Amino acid sequence: MNIGTSCIAVDLGGTQLRVGHVDAGGNVLWRKAAPTANSGNPHQVLEQIRELSAGFDFSSIEGVAVAAPGPLDTISGTVSRMPTLPGWDDFPLRQAVEEFFHLPVIVENDAIAAAVGEWRFGAGSGYSNVVYLTISTGIGGGIIAGGSVVRGRRGFAGHLGHIIVDPYGDAVCSCGATGCLEALASGTALGRRAQLLAASNRDSPLHALAENSSVSARNVTEAARLGDPDALALMAEEGEFLGIGITSIIHALSPDIIVLGGGVSKGFDLFESSMRTALEGRLLSEFQAFILPAQLGDDAGLIGAASLLLNPA
Amino acid sequence: MNIGTSCIAVDLGGTQLRVGHVDAGGNVLWRKAAPTANSGNPHQVLEQIRELSAGFDFSSIEGVAVAAPGPLDTISGTVSRMPTLPGWDDFPLRQAVEEFFHLPVIVENDAIAAAVGEWRFGAGSGYSNVVYLTISTGIGGGIIAGGSVVRGRRGFAGHLGHIIVDPYGDAVCSCGATGCLEALASGTALGRRAQLLAASNRDSPLHALAENSSVSARNVTEAARLGDPDALALMAEEGEFLGIGITSIIHALSPDIIVLGGGVSKGFDLFESSMRTALEGRLLSEFQAFILPAQLGDDAGLIGAASLLLNPA
Numbered sequence: 351m352n353i354g355t356s357c358i359a360v361d362l363g364g365t366q367l368r369v370g371h372v373d374a375g376g377n378v379l380w381r382k383a384a385p386t387a388n389s390g391n392p393h394q395v396l397e398q399i400r401e402l403s404a405g406f407d408f409s410s411i412e413g414v415a416v417a418a419p420g421p422l423d424t425i426s427g428t429v430s431r432m433p434t435l436p437g438w439d440d441f442p443l444r445q446a447v448e449e450f451f452h453l454p455v456i457v458e459n460d461a462i463a464a465a466v467g468e469w470r471f472g473a474g475s476g477y478s479n480v481v482y483l484t485i486s487t488g489i490g491g492g493i494i495a496g497g498s499v500v501r502g503r504r505g506f507a508g509h510l511g512h513i514i515v516d517p518y519g520d521a522v523c524s525c526g527a528t529g530c531l532e533a534l535a536s537g538t539a540l541g542r543r544a545q546l547l548a549a550s551n552r553d554s555p556l557h558a559l560a561e562n563s564s565v566s567a568r569n570v571t572e573a574a575r576l577g578d579p580d581a582l583a584l585m586a587e588e589g590e591f592l593g594i595g596i597t598s599i600i601h602a603l604s605p606d607i608i609v610l611g612g613g614v615s616k617g618f619d620l621f622e623s624s625m626r627t628a629l630e631g632r633l634l635s636e637f638q639a640f641i642l643p644a645q646l647g648d649d650a651g652l653i654g655a656a657s658l659l660l661n662p663a
Numbered sequence: 664m665n666i667g668t669s670c671i672a673v674d675l676g677g678t679q680l681r682v683g684h685v686d687a688g689g690n691v692l693w694r695k696a697a698p699t700a701n702s703g704n705p706h707q708v709l710e711q712i713r714e715l716s717a718g719f720d721f722s723s724i725e726g727v728a729v730a731a732p733g734p735l736d737t738i739s740g741t742v743s744r745m746p747t748l749p750g751w752d753d754f755p756l757r758q759a760v761e762e763f764f765h766l767p768v769i770v771e772n773d774a775i776a777a778a779v780g781e782w783r784f785g786a787g788s789g790y791s792n793v794v795y796l797t798i799s800t801g802i803g804g805g806i807i808a809g810g811s812v813v814r815g816r817r818g819f820a821g822h823l824g825h826i827i828v829d830p831y832g833d834a835v836c837s838c839g840a841t842g843c844l845e846a847l848a849s850g851t852a853l854g855r856r857a858q859l860l861a862a863s864n865r866d867s868p869l870h871a872l873a874e875n876s877s878v879s880a881r882n883v884t885e886a887a888r889l890g891d892p893d894a895l896a897l898m899a900e901e902g903e904f905l906g907i908g909i910t911s912i913i914h915a916l917s918p919d920i921i922v923l924g925g926g927v928s929k930g931f932d933l934f935e936s937s938m939r940t941a942l943e944g945r946l947l948s949e950f951q952a953f954i955l956p957a958q959l960g961d962d963a964g965l966i967g968a969a970s971l972l973l974n975p976a
């Protein structure tokens with residue numbers, strides 16, 4: 351089988367490490383995953399990457415593409431800090447991977463990598479102006495404008511979870527600011543709001559979970575699908591917060607399409623209506639953008655990172 | 664005198680029409696202005712442009728560059744609507760100017776044109792990632808990312824006056840939405856807030872103006888410079904609103920520099936401290952951007968539009 355140019359792609363998450371072999375057509379030829387080694391020694395993670403690719407012929411590929419969270423300085427190739435993983439502050443990721451594999455390496459913010467994946471091979475395919483939002487534990491983003499990735503100073507662009515949605519409200523973000531999109535609409539925020547509501551409502555199907563302080567965004571989605579009115583109201587509120595944040599994004603960037611990924615986006619049908627209502631009441635009449643769920647699922651980061659190595663954008 | 668390549672630049676405002684001869688070095692060789700003809704016939708404005716350039720040898724130039732307020736569809740070259748000027752809805756501006764002057768024509772949103780001017784020849788010179796905000800009657804913006812102008816779908820990107828700052832407050836925007844940056848921090852909004860404050864305070868130096876309902880942003884700046892505590896508080900509030908909006912802009916785009924233009928920016932020193940406090944409490948620690956007043960004043964749009972014709976970006 352002639353697969354043309356290809357590379358190893360790595361999605362380096364705070365909890366899971368995923369490694370795949372990806373070709374220039376965005377096909378994942380194989381993938382393996384393991385819990386990310388959290389010993390505090392980044393080199394142990396490099397060893398994990400080698401173990402996950404055991405037996406693979408590295409001489410047949412173009413290089414290694416790494417997607418990683420956080421403020422990741424993609425100009426210098428240095429991790430600033432890695433949420434949930436100790437020992438990575440100021441780690442020269444690109445250089446370390448190059449020296450380990452003796453191959454060309456690119457590093458990219460995981461949400462930007464996923465944005466590129468969805469733009470080139472997923473829901474954003476065919477458009478030049480694409481914004482990707484991943485709504486998960488936190489909220490991240492990636493921006494493509496005029497067919498180029500928007501990177502900004504130090505490659506930090508796309509931190510759309512920290513656009514301010516409600517500065518005078520009471521939702522404090524993990525970053526310390528009040529009213530960030532992430533503080534209101536992330537999976538963590540949705541779970542926390544559900545927790546509060548369910549703890550005080552004995553009739554809620556989430557009440558028992560709430561007594562253990564373990565209500566998650568996924569529980570809310572499931573309860574909403576079963577028709578629980580509290581859960582439906584929470585998903586409507588989720589849509590309103592997303593709609594307000596997306597209003598700012600559309601007026602700033604005028605994208606053709608906004609792609610929503612991450613775990614919470616699996617409830618797209620449950621928050622879509624209120625999200626669109628929030629947008630309709632705020633968008634200038636000339637503005638419009640398609641808003642669609644992501645198509646590549648967990649592979650978006652692998653596919654996008656590989657694509658950036660094989661065809662820079 | 665050999666001026667190299669040059670063009671005629673037009674800044675088509677709702678109240679004032681400005682025409683200038685601009686060279687590739689960003690020099691305005693001459694300029695003339697007149698109140699914009701508001702008869703409802705756009706062709707009368709084309710005649711005005713010819714009158715303002717009377718005696719000028721159009722055969723010596725590369726073309727005509729027009730900056731106009733938006734939403735201006737710069738892909739098709741068509742005005743969507745023109746604030747304060749009747750008769751311009753869906754007017755094919757680029758085509759009409761081409762047919763009138765028989766020269767190559769580009770049209771650009773006036774705030775994007777000013778952004779390009781400040782990026783190439785003003786406060787943003789030397790940087791690749793620049794955001795320009797004009798704070799005037801309304802608030803407009805322009806974005807340069809990685810050395811390219813961000814235009815987005817239909818060229819509508821940069822409408823930063825309509826990013827949402829306080830959706831659950833009580834400031835309704837001229838666009839109909841609540842809590843747009845423009846509704847809180849434009850010159851119009853600043854004047855309106857001052858009006859309310861001064862009308863109820865007999866000791867205010869703006870009280871007499873307030874009784875005539877004619878307090879302007881400029882009055883506030885002047886009173887603040889004279890030490891009036893109400894005016895100083897209003898300028899501090901102005902800085903807070905700008906700081907919140909700029910937080911969203913920096914997290915989304917990671918610009919190297921944000922340039923503030925328009926009339927309200929003349930009070931930069933009066934709102935700078937509270938703006939920086941608002942940013943410091945909200946920006947992720949890795950993010951920073953220079954924030955500086957514009958340098959080209961009223962010429963920014965002429966210079967930027969000309970520059971886009973002579974050297975596309």
